[in-house]
């Protein structure tokens with residue numbers, strides 16, 4: 001590291017062995033164990049410029065860390081420079097204009113805590129410790145998406161440091177191609193230092209909570225849910241998980257560890273109308289337990305955190321399943337019966353509503369079809385034997401669903417391949433490649449769901 005870098009960089013520069021280095025290189029997925037040659041913990045956008053220029057001058061591999069949640073672990077690299085944005089934690093809310101500008105190190109819990117005092121929110125992740133950065137750039141699915149669209153549909157502007165170390169303000173007028181690419185194309189085009197979002201009146205109370213069925217009813221409930229979700233009002237977010245029962249206080253303790261189906265409706269609107277909208281779900285089959293209640297939106301946003309702790313080992317693969325065919329339901333049921341770890345699950349969302357009414361070409365996000373977005377997720381504690389059997393379980397069930405798939409969500413990719421990139425971006429890949437050619441022709445930003453420039457990957 002040269003003296004000029006030390007002299008100009010305002011944040012912390014960490015090398016192997018220095019205090020804080022091991023903590024800073026750690027990401028959410030405990031299976032990722034990489035050692036950058038240098039970690040640049042940026043204190044502002046100027047530091048991001050300095051770090052990008054330094055990496056370019058020294059031909060260093062670069063990774064970009066927001067919340068550190070990407071299951072593939074792209075936030076951290078071996079031997080290169082990790083540009084760590086996690087100290088950038090400012091958010092300004094304009095309640096009159098209903099907008100928020102947030103710097104790239106914020107987590108969704110921090111963002112929501114800033115907007116909710118104004119009774120406002122935008123679509124964000126369903127685990128509160130996910131970063132706003134990666135989630136936004138990949139698309140952004142969440143409880144509010146059927147009513148308010150994906151996170152990218154609410155992105156109004158971004159400040160970006162390009163691969164040349166230039167700063168750009170990007171919105172629909174000033175850099176329309178880059179703005180299009182940022183809304184779904186991930187970290188391929190530059191480092192976003194701040195995001196401006198449209199906000200909506202939400203909460204502070206919403207109607208939400210789990211409904212839990214014994215697994216014998218899973219196939220019938222899923223097939224009824226498919227029909228229910230297709231007609232459900234936009235205000236009703238619907239997520240679903242097939243898994244071993246966690247120790248939820250609403251369940252009798254003899255159910256813990258047994259397979260169950262959990263549906264979580266989240267109604268952001270008039271409470272009485274919400275109760276009416278949720279009622280058909282309560283009467284599907286015979287639930288073991290349900291706790292759909294008025295609760296603060298902030299509580300909903302952290303309700304599932306315990307199911308996704310930092311440091312466990314993870315491997316995920318997803319599909320957009322427009323029809324949730326009976327054959328897919330059979331795979332879900334067989335998958336949970338054969339899962340290799342009690343922490344694994346097949347989980348996701350009913351799509352639809354505003355998120356699926358956006359013109360598929362309006363943003364770079366892949367599939368806009370309705371139906372279900374399902375993620376086959378393996379989670380296991382580090383010492384639980386060879387990882388390969390957990391990964392094989394994911395691949396097997398993901399492969400069996402593949403004939404029914406309309407694409408994969410770029411933010412849930414665990415593996416790197418041209419085939420997966422094609423599945424994530426579909427017909428938008430050619431335009432994304434053109435944006436890459438213009439803004440990052442040398443593939444400087446390549447640790448991501450990579451869109452290689454037409455000159456080729458490196």
Ligand SMILES: Cc1cc2nc3c(=O)[nH]c(=O)nc-3n(C[C@H](O)[C@H](O)[C@H](O)COP(=O)(O)OP(=O)(O)OC[C@H]3O[C@@H](n4cnc5c(N)ncnc54)[C@H](O)[C@@H]3O)c2cc1C
Pocket residue numbers: 027028063064065066067068069070071073074075076085104124125126127130131132133134135136137138139140141142186187188190191192193308411412447448449
């Ligand atoms: C437990 C869990 C729950 C999740 N829930 C949801 C959910 O509800 N909805 C949903 O849509 N997705 C969800 N995801 C997926 C999530 O969107 C991705 O993992 C996303 O990458 C997380 O963003 P991050 O900033 O925390 O990740 P990081 O690992 O820090 O970043 C991932 C990649 O994004 C890029 N990146 C991040 N920030 C920037 C930036 N500022 N500028 C340029 N590039 C950047 C980089 O390429 C980086 O390698 C979830 C993931 C996990 C692990």
